[in-house]
Amino acid sequence: MTIHKEGYKTIALSTIIFGIINVLSFYFLSYSLPLLSWLIFFGTLGLLIFLISFFRLPKRELTIQDNAIIAPADGKVVVIEEVQADEYFTDRRMQVSIFMSPLNVHVNRNPVAGEVVYSEYHKGKYLVAWHPKSSTENERHSVVFRKNGKEILVKQIAGALAKRICNYLQPGQQVKQTDEMGFIKFGSRVDLLLPLDAKILVNIGDKPKGGVTVIATW
16 A cells, blocks of 8 residues: 555645644643643544545556446445436436545546546535535536547535545546546545446445446446
């Protein structure tokens, strides 16, 4: 397991803050209030370990399959339904939504190989990621992939805690399946808008792994 590049600055700054807090705590409190000093140490250590874990990048055997749409993120499937597309597409689509808790791996991966034909960032609110309106009202970044004349849209959606969406893709770019497409910091959601004839292979409540689990075939 390694640490994702998006975490380097955050972890470095958090480690410095952890050191300063505990140096001051032990200097001023360890003699008169030793229990409080130790509580501060273990509390801040737990937060630092959580931050390091959040930016983890585990080694995996990634799934490369020509007719498959691979999970772009870790998490839990919370929506599978037919919807009217509200961005880029004008037709109806199958939406599959994956909720990412702060405990999940937060790197996002390309669900298919092909050409990036659309990549657009949208400012917005920070509703909880499972809120029905988060897909259209929250801060988000949408990307459309085209392969063999077929297209899918992937939305990276910020949640109540997420304040930064990172996306590495540009229109016209040729990408490989399961390569990194971006990262969302601190709890979020990823929506896929698929053609109606795509065969969905997951169910509500399933816990896919990004880059590994086959969400659908087409």
